[in-house]
Amino acid sequence: MRALYTAAxxxxxxxxxxxxxxxxxxxxxxxxxxxxxxxxxDLIYDHVxxxxxxxSDQGTILPVGVDIGGGVKTVGTPRLMTQGTLSTxxxxxxxxxxxxxxxxxxxxxxxxxxxxxxSFTTDNTGRVVTANxxxxxxxxxxPNGATSITVATNGQVSVTVAxxxxxxxxxxxxxxxxxxxxxxxxxxxxxxxxxxxxxxxxDGIATADGLGDMMQKTLEQANVEVVTEISDLISAQRxxxxxxxxxxxxxxxxxxxxxxxx
Amino acid sequence: MQNTLLVGLSRQVVLERQxxxxxxxxxxxxxNGFKAERSMFQEFLNTGAHExxxxxxxxxxxxxxxxxxxxxxxxxxLNETKNPLDVAIDGSAFLVVQTPAGERFTRDGKLSINxxxxxxxxxxxxxxxxxxxxxxxxxxxxxxxxxxxxISVLEGTATIDSLRGKLRLVSFARxxxxxxxxxxxxxxxxxxxxxxxxxIVRQGYVEKSNxxxxxxxxxxxxxxxxxxxxxxxxxxxxDLQKAAIERLAEVPx
Numbered sequence: 420m421r422a423l424y425t426a427a428x429x430x431x432x433x434x435x436x437x438x439x440x441x442x443x444x445x446x447x448x449x450x451x452x453x454x455x456x457x458x459x460x461d462l463i464y465d466h467v468x469x470x471x472x473x474x475s476d477q478g479t480i481l482p483v484g485v486d487i488g489g490g491v492k493t494v495g496t497p498r499l500m501t502q503g504t505l506s507t508x509x510x511x512x513x514x515x516x517x518x519x520x521x522x523x524x525x526x527x528x529x530x531x532x533x534x535x536x537x538s539f540t541t542d543n544t545g546r547v548v549t550a551n552x553x554x555x556x557x558x559x560x561x562p563n564g565a566t567s568i569t570v571a572t573n574g575q576v577s578v579t580v581a582x583x584x585x586x587x588x589x590x591x592x593x594x595x596x597x598x599x600x601x602x603x604x605x606x607x608x609x610x611x612x613x614x615x616x617x618x619x620x621x622d623g624i625a626t627a628d629g630l631g632d633m634m635q636k637t638l639e640q641a642n643v644e645v646v647t648e649i650s651d652l653i654s655a656q657r658x659x660x661x662x663x664x665x666x667x668x669x670x671x672x673x674x675x676x677x678x679x680x681x
Numbered sequence: 682m683q684n685t686l687l688v689g690l691s692r693q694v695v696l697e698r699q700x701x702x703x704x705x706x707x708x709x710x711x712x713n714g715f716k717a718e719r720s721m722f723q724e725f726l727n728t729g730a731h732e733x734x735x736x737x738x739x740x741x742x743x744x745x746x747x748x749x750x751x752x753x754x755x756x757x758x759l760n761e762t763k764n765p766l767d768v769a770i771d772g773s774a775f776l777v778v779q780t781p782a783g784e785r786f787t788r789d790g791k792l793s794i795n796x797x798x799x800x801x802x803x804x805x806x807x808x809x810x811x812x813x814x815x816x817x818x819x820x821x822x823x824x825x826x827x828x829x830x831x832i833s834v835l836e837g838t839a840t841i842d843s844l845r846g847k848l849r850l851v852s853f854a855r856x857x858x859x860x861x862x863x864x865x866x867x868x869x870x871x872x873x874x875x876x877x878x879x880x881i882v883r884q885g886y887v888e889k890s891n892x893x894x895x896x897x898x899x900x901x902x903x904x905x906x907x908x909x910x911x912x913x914x915x916x917x918x919x920d921l922q923k924a925a926i927e928r929l930a931e932v933p934x
Contacts, residue, residue, distance in 0.1 A: 420697060422704035429708030436711060456762070458791055458803050459712040461705070463863035467698075468749070470860050471870035480871065483721070483749035483857045487698060488705035491712055494803045494864075497793060499764050519822050598819050599794045618796035621819055629820055629837040658710040661894055665704045668905045672700065675912035676693075679919070 421487065422669040428490030429662035432459055436655040439496050443643045451535030451609055452641035453498040462489040500600045503642040505634060511568040512539040512547060515639040518631010520594030523556040523622065524549055524610065531556065533595055533620070535639055536609035551608055559590045572632040574625045594630040595620045684742050689915045691744040695722060696908045698747055703901045706892045714788030714865055715890035716752045723748040754856050757891035759883060765824045766792045769888040772880030774850035777809040778802050778866060785866035786851060786859065791887050804864050810846030817845055826884040852877035
């Protein structure tokens with residue numbers, strides 16, 4: 420009975436939907452996290468009676484056909500790349516991007532990863548690094564004895580060293596954008612890497628290249644909205660239950676058949 | 682006497698197929714832009730066992746046959762996603778998708794941009810504008826889709842909108858002639874479709890599936906019970922036959 424398998428595809432899809440939603444909820448306090456949504460498509464149809472086929476010798480055409488669908492499939496779990504809300508932290512090296520860009524991070528193996536998580540700190544040599552200790556690109560080194568760090572909206576970092584009156588410019592934090600941000604591959608640790616689908620990285624300067632601007636002492640929160648997630652969760656759970664009901668109904672029909680002649 | 686069995690069987694086959702349709706509707710409860718399907722049945726008359734020696738004429742036996750699964754094109758609820766590339770269509774129009782097999786039509790407005798900058802659907806096929814695929818430049822931002830389908834962007838640091846194209850919206854005089862292809866796509870069979878100027882495009886929304894779950898559940902129960910009823914009918918008929926054979930074959934001692 421086809422309905423059994425059709426309902427099974429529905430159950431599998433809703434199970435995945437719940438997985439995606441629970442990951443969003445789990446990351447609702449993750450800095451720079453971008454929520455995902457499961458996206459579904461119907462499976463191919465069995466055209467029992469094809470619409471538009473000739474129905475009689477007089478040349479009448481079938482106005483509607485009989486199409487029996489085979490269920491549902493997951494086509495993707497795209498990320499919603501909207502801006503998360505910004506919250507002020509007061510920490511000098513907390514940076515939020517207001518716009519399209521990503522921070523470029525150098526990984527231990529020399530490759531680059533990209534992130535929206537701007538909670539940076541300095542390591543033992545004074546380099547600006549992520550919470551995992553990977554340096555920001557281009558490298559900015561905060562000298563010993565710096566009293567105040569200022570990051571301008573265009574990413575220019577300047578510090579005031581004890582004894583000096585004028586601030587010294589240390590360098591400029593660049594941003595990177597992708598034509599298809601949704602095509603980036605998540606790596607965990609709030610990092611993304613470039614893929615065939617995302618297109619090549621386009622490095623630029625904040626404000627100048629339309630990448631958005633940077634805000635110091637601020638962090639970008641996850642763009643997860645709890646109310647939406649919970650209602651999606653309920654809807655997914657109900658859909659799962661209904662598909663389970665179809666399985667048991669189809670089973671009852673089969674049972675009726677097998678009990679017909681004892 | 683065998684007719685009961687055959688009539689019942691025709692009903693069972695149809696019910697099983699109706700169950701498949703219900704199952705597919707429920708499986709696609711969370712599929713964007715999905716349109717539910719309904720089964721339609723028709724009577725199929727056939728001559729019964731023929732015997733010329735009968736006084737009266739034989740009555741014809743009526744079977745059941747499923748004639749069609751028609752699409753329910755009512756609008757699905759709009760869900761706000763805040764994604765600038767999500768579009769929902771208010772009206773009866775469809776988006777046009779360029780697939781290798783030709784133009785296909787969809788109500789699934791969850792769109793994205795591919796690395797070449799083209800506006801594509803979830804399967805990666807270009808969504809067509811009035812003059813071919815809609816292509817974005819690498820520095821485009823603040824994508825805005827107007828109610829009439831015009832897509833404008835801000836390019837780099839520019840403050841003036843530049844137009845990137847206009848979504849092609851097509852509606853059909855006879856939408857029932859559309860054929861479902863899977864992948865949320867419809868193919869036009871006999872109705873080529875005409876440009877729709879009345880439909881309103883809503884940016885940041887997607888149209889959810891129009892499956893009415895309560896209705897489908899009720900239908901499912903109806904189908905199951907009918908099937909069981911036919912089964913017990915056939916069973917009784919079988920018992921009747923069995924009893925008849927046993928009684929008729931009884932040889933008095």
